Amino acid sequence: MHRRLALAAAAALCGTLVLSACSSDGGSGDAAKAASGPVKLTFWSWAPNMDKVAEVWNKAHPDVQVSVLKQAGGDDLVTKTITAAKAGNAPDLIQAEYQALPTLVSNDVLADIAKQAGDAKSQFADGVWKQVTLGSDAVYAIPEDTAPLAFYYRQDLFEQYGLKVPTTWDEFAATARALKQQAPDKSLTTFSANDPGLFAGLAQQAGAAWWTTSGESWKVAIDDPATKKVADFWSGLVKDGAVDNQPMYTPAWSKALNDGTQVGWVSAVWAPGVLTSSAPDTKGKWAMAPLPQWESGASVTGSWGGSATGVTTGAVKSGHAEAAAKFATWLNTDPEALAALVQQVNVYPAATSAQTGSLLSAAPEFFADQPDFYARAAEIAKGTAPAAWGPNVNVAYSAFKDAFGKAAQDKGDFGAALSAMQRSTVEDLKKNGFQVG
Amino acid sequence: MASPPPAARALRRRGSLAPYGFLGPAALLFTLFFALPIGFAVYLSLRAVKVKGLGLGSHARTEVWAGLSNYTSALSDSELLSGSGRVLLYGALLVPTMLGAALFFALLLDVPRVRFGAFSRLVIFLPYAVPGIVASTLWGFLYLPQVSPGYYLLTQAGMSGPDLLHGGGLYLAMANIAVWGGTGFNMIVIYxxxxxxxxxxxEAARLDGxxxxxxxxRVKIPLVAPSLVLTFFFSMIATLQVFAEPMTLKPLTNSMSSTWSPLMKVYRDAFVQGNVxxxxxxxxxxxxxxxxxxxxxxxxxxxxxxxGS
Known part of the structure; x- marks a missing residue:
C-alpha cells in the first residue's frame, strides 16, 4: 500500500514537474519579451524629491526607466550599500558622499565608468573631479553637488554689538571674544564634536591632506601641522569659553539659532535649507560671507559634504552599466536635469555651468536680503581646496566624534584628541592589511 | 513465544516515530532561527578581511581565516571593559530602584478595598507600552536645559537644574528612562x-493580629520572592543589553561615546566601521x-x- 502511495505521489510530482516545465517555458518567453522592453534601473538616494528628477528622465527615455528608492542618509548607509552589494542586491545607481567613495571602491561596490562618462570631466572643477577619480585614470562617480564652506552671521546682531565680519581666523577669535564680553549668554558659534565633516572641511582649508598614497601604501596625516593648527585654534576658543561646545543638530542648538543665542555659523552652501527649518524666526536676518582665512587676503575654503552619483558593479554584472552611466551623466550635466536638481532637490550643483548660470540667479528665500547669494557662493566655490579621502573615513569620523566629544566637554586638549583620531585610523588600516607608510 | 502480528509491529514502530514528528517543527524552527544564526556569527567571528595593496579596484579584498585574533582584540579593547563598567553602574542604579518601585506599587494595589485600582494599574503600566526610542527622545528633550519645561520652571524660581546629560547625571538620566518604562511591567508580574x-x-495573619x-x-514579600527573582533576572539581562536609550541620547550630548554600552560597540564596529x-x-x-x-x-x-528549605 505504501508503495502504491509512493508511486502515486511520484506520478503527481512528475505531473507537476511537467506542468512547471511548461509554465517555466512560458515564463522565460515573457522574460525575453521584458528584456527587449525598457531597461529598469534602481537608484538609491537620500535626497528629497529625487524621484521627480528621475521622472523627467523617464519621460524622455522610455527605453531606460529609473526608479528612485529613497534611503535614510547617514553613517550606516555606506555599510548598507556594501552589504547589499555583497549579497548581490545592490541598486544600479547610488548617491554617495565624496568621502565614502574610496570605501565603496575598496569594497568593490562602484564600477569604473571612465569609458562611458569620462567626457564629463570638463563640466566640473578640477578639485571636484579628482574626488571621483581618486587620483587615478578611473571614474567612479559623477559629481552631483558640492558644499563649499562659508561663514553665516546674523546681520542685525552684528550691527547691534558693533561687530565686524571677520575675514581672518584671528579676527574670528577676536570677534568671538568681543561678543562674549558684551553678551556673555551669546556665542559666535559652537564647536560641535558631532560633525567631523565640518572639521574635515576646515582642515582642508588649512591645507591638510588626510589620506595620500605613494606606490602601494597609504599615508595618513590627520595629525599634520595644518590640522593641528585648526584643532588648536578651536581648542583655545572652547577652553576660554569664547565659543560654545554643544553639539549641532539638537533641539537646543536649533533654539539657540532661532532665538539669537548663536549669532553665527560656519557652514556650507546648503545652510539656508537648515536655517529655514531650524531657525524659522530669523528669516531675512542672516548673511553669508567668505570663510575667514588663515592668511589675510587669501580666498580658500573647504567642503562639508557634497555627493556624487555612482554606478555599481552589480549594474555591470546585469549588463545595465551603459544605461546607468548615461543616467548618472545626464543627471549631473544635462541642463534640464540640473534645473530639476536645483529647483526640486535644492542642491548646489557640482557642474560649474549651473553654478553661475540663470538657474541660481535668485537668492534662497531665507536670504532675500542678499540677492547675489549664489554669485557670491560661486566666487567662494572657486577657492575650494582639494579633499583627500581614504578607504576608512568612517573609522576616522567615528574616532573624531568620541575623542573630540570628550575634549570639547572637558574643554581639554584638542591636540590629544587629534592624535587619538590619527591612531585609530592607522590601526584600522593596518588591521585590515593595508600597507601604511 | 510467537512474535506479535505484523500489524501490531508496524503500529509500535509508527508509535515510536511519533515523538520525533511532534518535536520536528520546534527543532526545525530552533535550528533555522536560533542555532544557524548563532553558528554563522561564530563563523564570522573567526574570519577577517585582508586587503592587497591600496585596496582599490575589484578583488582587492579577500576573506580569510583569522583564528582567534578577533577575540583577542575584542577582549583587549579597553572600551569593551569600560563599557561593561558603565552598564553595571547604570544597572546598579536602575534595577533596585525599578524593582523596589514595582514591588511597592504591586503591594499598594493589593491592599484590600483599594480605590481606582484598575485605573492606577493601567497608568503605571502605560509607559511600558511606549517604545524605548520614543521614550528616550521625549526624555532627551526634557533633559536639555534650553528646551525643557522643567528647567524653565526651575530658572523662573531662581534655581538651576542638575546637569543630566554630562558626567554622573547621565547615569541618572538613563536610569530614569528605564525606571519610567519598566516599572509597570515588573509591577504587573509581581501583582x-x-x-x-x-x-x-x-485571614490567618489577621487573626494572629x-x-x-x-x-x-512578613507574608506577601516572602511568598512572591520567586517572581522577584524572575523580574530581577529579566532586568539584569535587559540592563546588559541596553542600546536604544543611549543611542537616542547620544546626539544630544558630548558625553555619550559611540561605545558607551557593549552593544553600542558592536553596532559601531558592524555598521559604522563596517567590520562585521x-x-x-x-x-x-x-x-x-x-x-x-x-x-x-x-x-x-x-x-x-x-x-533554606
Whole structure:
C-alpha cells in the first residue's frame, strides 16, 4: 500500500514537474519579451524629491526607466550599500558622499565608468573631479553637488554689538571674544564634536591632506601641522569659553539659532535649507560671507559634504552599466536635469555651468536680503581646496566624534584628541592589511 | 513465544516515530532561527578581511581565516571593559530602584478595598507600552536645559537644574528612562503572583493580629520572592543589553561615546566601521558573559532556596 502511495505521489510530482516545465517555458518567453522592453534601473538616494528628477528622465527615455528608492542618509548607509552589494542586491545607481567613495571602491561596490562618462570631466572643477577619480585614470562617480564652506552671521546682531565680519581666523577669535564680553549668554558659534565633516572641511582649508598614497601604501596625516593648527585654534576658543561646545543638530542648538543665542555659523552652501527649518524666526536676518582665512587676503575654503552619483558593479554584472552611466551623466550635466536638481532637490550643483548660470540667479528665500547669494557662493566655490579621502573615513569620523566629544566637554586638549583620531585610523588600516607608510 | 502480528509491529514502530514528528517543527524552527544564526556569527567571528595593496579596484579584498585574533582584540579593547563598567553602574542604579518601585506599587494595589485600582494599574503600566526610542527622545528633550519645561520652571524660581546629560547625571538620566518604562511591567508580574496567593493566609495573619503592613512585609514579600527573582533576572539581562536609550541620547550630548554600552560597540564596529567580523566576536563575548552571569545568578538563587528549605 505504501508503495502504491509512493508511486502515486511520484506520478503527481512528475505531473507537476511537467506542468512547471511548461509554465517555466512560458515564463522565460515573457522574460525575453521584458528584456527587449525598457531597461529598469534602481537608484538609491537620500535626497528629497529625487524621484521627480528621475521622472523627467523617464519621460524622455522610455527605453531606460529609473526608479528612485529613497534611503535614510547617514553613517550606516555606506555599510548598507556594501552589504547589499555583497549579497548581490545592490541598486544600479547610488548617491554617495565624496568621502565614502574610496570605501565603496575598496569594497568593490562602484564600477569604473571612465569609458562611458569620462567626457564629463570638463563640466566640473578640477578639485571636484579628482574626488571621483581618486587620483587615478578611473571614474567612479559623477559629481552631483558640492558644499563649499562659508561663514553665516546674523546681520542685525552684528550691527547691534558693533561687530565686524571677520575675514581672518584671528579676527574670528577676536570677534568671538568681543561678543562674549558684551553678551556673555551669546556665542559666535559652537564647536560641535558631532560633525567631523565640518572639521574635515576646515582642515582642508588649512591645507591638510588626510589620506595620500605613494606606490602601494597609504599615508595618513590627520595629525599634520595644518590640522593641528585648526584643532588648536578651536581648542583655545572652547577652553576660554569664547565659543560654545554643544553639539549641532539638537533641539537646543536649533533654539539657540532661532532665538539669537548663536549669532553665527560656519557652514556650507546648503545652510539656508537648515536655517529655514531650524531657525524659522530669523528669516531675512542672516548673511553669508567668505570663510575667514588663515592668511589675510587669501580666498580658500573647504567642503562639508557634497555627493556624487555612482554606478555599481552589480549594474555591470546585469549588463545595465551603459544605461546607468548615461543616467548618472545626464543627471549631473544635462541642463534640464540640473534645473530639476536645483529647483526640486535644492542642491548646489557640482557642474560649474549651473553654478553661475540663470538657474541660481535668485537668492534662497531665507536670504532675500542678499540677492547675489549664489554669485557670491560661486566666487567662494572657486577657492575650494582639494579633499583627500581614504578607504576608512568612517573609522576616522567615528574616532573624531568620541575623542573630540570628550575634549570639547572637558574643554581639554584638542591636540590629544587629534592624535587619538590619527591612531585609530592607522590601526584600522593596518588591521585590515593595508600597507601604511 | 510467537512474535506479535505484523500489524501490531508496524503500529509500535509508527508509535515510536511519533515523538520525533511532534518535536520536528520546534527543532526545525530552533535550528533555522536560533542555532544557524548563532553558528554563522561564530563563523564570522573567526574570519577577517585582508586587503592587497591600496585596496582599490575589484578583488582587492579577500576573506580569510583569522583564528582567534578577533577575540583577542575584542577582549583587549579597553572600551569593551569600560563599557561593561558603565552598564553595571547604570544597572546598579536602575534595577533596585525599578524593582523596589514595582514591588511597592504591586503591594499598594493589593491592599484590600483599594480605590481606582484598575485605573492606577493601567497608568503605571502605560509607559511600558511606549517604545524605548520614543521614550528616550521625549526624555532627551526634557533633559536639555534650553528646551525643557522643567528647567524653565526651575530658572523662573531662581534655581538651576542638575546637569543630566554630562558626567554622573547621565547615569541618572538613563536610569530614569528605564525606571519610567519598566516599572509597570515588573509591577504587573509581581501583582499577578500576589493575586494568586490564597486569601486564607491573610485571614490567618489577621487573626494572629498582623497589621496590613506586617502582612505585606512578613507574608506577601516572602511568598512572591520567586517572581522577584524572575523580574530581577529579566532586568539584569535587559540592563546588559541596553542600546536604544543611549543611542537616542547620544546626539544630544558630548558625553555619550559611540561605545558607551557593549552593544553600542558592536553596532559601531558592524555598521559604522563596517567590520562585521570584530562585531561578531564582540557579540559572542557579550553573549557568553550574559549567559555566565544569568546562570550564575540562577544557581546562586537555587542554592539559597535549597539550603533554606
Amino acid at each position: 499577578t503572583s500576589l493575586r494568586a496567593l490564597p486569601a486564607e493566609l491573610y 498582623c497589621s496590613e503592613l506586617q502582612i505585606a512585609l 567580523y570584530s562585531a561578531a566576536a564582540t557579540s559572542v563575548v557579550i553573549a557568553a558573559a550574559t549567559l555566565l552571569l544569568s546562570f550564575g545568578f540562577l544557581k546562586l538563587v537555587n542554592k539559597r532556596t535549597n539550603g
